[in-house]
Amino acid sequence: MKELIRETINGLKKKGVDYADLRQVKRISENIKVKNREVEGVSKSEDLGFGIRVLYKGAWGFASSNIISKGEYKRIANLAMEIARASSLAQKEPVRLAENEAYKDKYVSPCQIDPFKVSLDEKLNLLISACDIMLKNPGTKVADVSLNFFRTEQIFANTEGSLIEQVITESGGGATATAAKDGETQWRSYPNSHGGDYATRGYELIQEMNLLKHMERISEEAVALLSAPECPAQETTVIISGNQMALQVHESCGHPIELDRVLGTEISLAGGSFMTLDKLGQLRYGSPKVNIYADATTPGGLGSFGYDDEGVKAQRTDIIQQGRFVGYLTSRETAPLLKQRSNGTMRADGWNRIPLIRMTNINLAPGEVNLEDLIADTQQGLFLDTNKSWSIDDKRLNFQFAVEVAREIKNGKLGQMYKNPIYTGITPEFWNTCDAVCNQNYWHVWGVPNCGKGEPMQTMHVGHGVAPARFTKVKVGGSR
């Protein structure tokens, strides 16, 4: 197979392309979902194909196919050239790529227990046991638990001589207890909502989650929320839980630092960014407590890999240093604009998609305080836990999040529960009120497996290393 890939790349070189790369990707996945003890679905899928990206006379073309044969490789290579020629008809400036080394390497993500070798029976028993515990609470209407596993095997080759193999295993899962009464539903999730937590790790991640230990608590909390008061509208201090901080970083920092958005190439769908080029090095994005970096080498991070999908080595890049905006996520096409080389964030959702600038692991560096001490240090406020909904404008300024639960903080102690909490703000105003980030003991890399971008839509798996953090003067309210 490698010979066929080499032959195809050499053929494109002979045709005079400026640059070309080829990715052959095989992905297998297993998805298991149990609801109220009944197995809602167990499915396994296999997906194999290749995509060829050609830069010809400064214009891009990309073609892809699921047919693995010598003839199809040749046909698709020619088609990618034809598409590049069509692109040049309506192109202003030729594309120039930043320099990059040629690599011959193999990267395999860490995986202690191969999730595809763990029996279905073991997995189902875990999920059914989790349901059993949640359903012991008579107020639980729906007990939902799921596990998902992915393995991606990729060969990347380009006309500059790179030949990179990568094998990445991902695991994830979580549970949600839903309580219902008088036409109202409330839910609590563990370890996170929207499918749980994910990592580039093996089945050990699922074991370490210790799902069963938390099922009684989330079902109790879901039921208790039904009779909890509505979160009062106020401007107050909030401490945001780690799993919600992951989404806060994702939406209000991760997306606006994508340089393709900044340059307007995602404007018609995902939108642009308020973090325009003139703000680089100038913008006071957050308080001095805020340090954010992109790091594709974070151990176990869902956005970790060896090389990005244009063959740039995984690396760490500072984004926000002591509150100041200092860096973007870049590609080989966009980095020259900043007189830089790519920092390796071009990622594609499979063989049939072109790589786009995507988040890797966008991490908020840990601070110094214990969570317990931070709560004790808060006279009046709310502890906001676990995402329920998310929305942000198309330049990533005005955001609004709903979370599953708010807990009152009064005189340094956690108090009563509130339901339907929402908080909202303007990104830099909000981050400038951050006066504390919890320390390494509370820092966790959360996996977000559903980040959407691009046309055709691409769903990316990204990570966020974060700890709970405190913000002041935040607008909070209830949904009703």
Place this chain on the structure above:
Amino acid sequence: MTGKEKIFSLINPIIKKSPADQTEAVVINSQAGLTRYANSTIHQNVFEVNSKIYFRVALGKKIGVASTNLLDKESLNRALEDAITIAKNQKETPDFTGLPGKSSYKKLKTYSKKTANFTPLQRAQEIKKIFEMAAKRNFTVAGAFSTGESELAILNNKGVACFQPVSSAYINITAMSDNSSGYADGLSRNVDNLDIESLTETAIQKCLDSKNPQGLEPGEYTVILEPKAIAELLEWMNYIGFGAKSYQDGTSFLSGKLGQKIMGENVSIYDDGNDDMSMAFPFDFEGIPKKKIFFVQNGVAKGVVYDSITANKDKTKSTGHALTPDSPDRALALNLFIKGGDSNLKKMVESTERGILITRFHYINGLIDTNNAVMTGMTRDGTFYVENGKVRHGIKNLRFTESMLKAFSNVELLSRQRKLISSWWSDIGCICVPAMKIKNFRFTGKTEF
């Protein structure tokens, strides 16, 4: 494309030889091209040929699902074996009472050869014309233009043998100035039906009219929502409320409310896969013909859509809305309609003393309070202040947080004309809706542009 005969002759012997009690295959073949442009230049231009073949098998009430994207016999047999292995190790699904049997479905014309064969060069030529129109106003443009074809076959060992080829063409256009933008889009089975020139004019005019936007404080306003904005709300309502699963879980805004008046009498929302005014598609992923289902009829909650398993749970019959066999959502409406009224956008503006005209929304989220269909989102790409019957000027974008039960109870006017709006499932359906004028729509925040 592979064609009916080849697919059937490839898959039928595998189903016939399957040792499972019951075996079903879903085959999706597609090839499509998409050209993206921004800053008035083509920056992405892609083509894909792909397949997806699902096998769903049953051993008694134990179900297994496996899929592959490879059409060779070895890969297909491996996928079938995987499905059987899963079923063997699976627990029973009590509501599974068997795969559906054969039934006839409506013959629909869903394929345009011209659309299927539209080339990257043809797309680039059309896009170049858009650039030229925008340049006359010193605007730049961004968007995407896609053309492609698919074929869908459903077969099982109880006689289901469905096949339908489809094509689709879609374009979206955003015109940009330094402080405004305007949007338009078009969708059709036939690329000839896309009036790209007229869509470009609309996007440019909106961009022009919304230049130098003024700020407006949040609060309750009368809104005139163009079809794109309505479709975006309806898409979320579908996701959180129109499928049987959310209804059975009690999280749907229809749960416990069937027969009750939940919206205004002038609101009727339904799904109809056989209405070729839309991107019609006659059967679901179990091969069951699609039935017309009202979710809300004259303001009264009427029903939800089912696949065979969720239907058995409620002791009813499938409505023909099953999703692919691996989908945890089981059933969703893919051919959504809102019944039109007798108004139009001009009359809506003329009858408005003080309000906001909205082209489309951004990043709606409907998970805040699903029982009350509370959603939030931002306006974008053409938001205008209306006063004393006239569009006065563009305004900076606003955030709404509102219950759709309340909003759809406050509908004052609906346009007679309805528009097709694309969604992620547009090969096999779309959203067909009128513009609507709604009073007391709640805005809770604002942004800086």
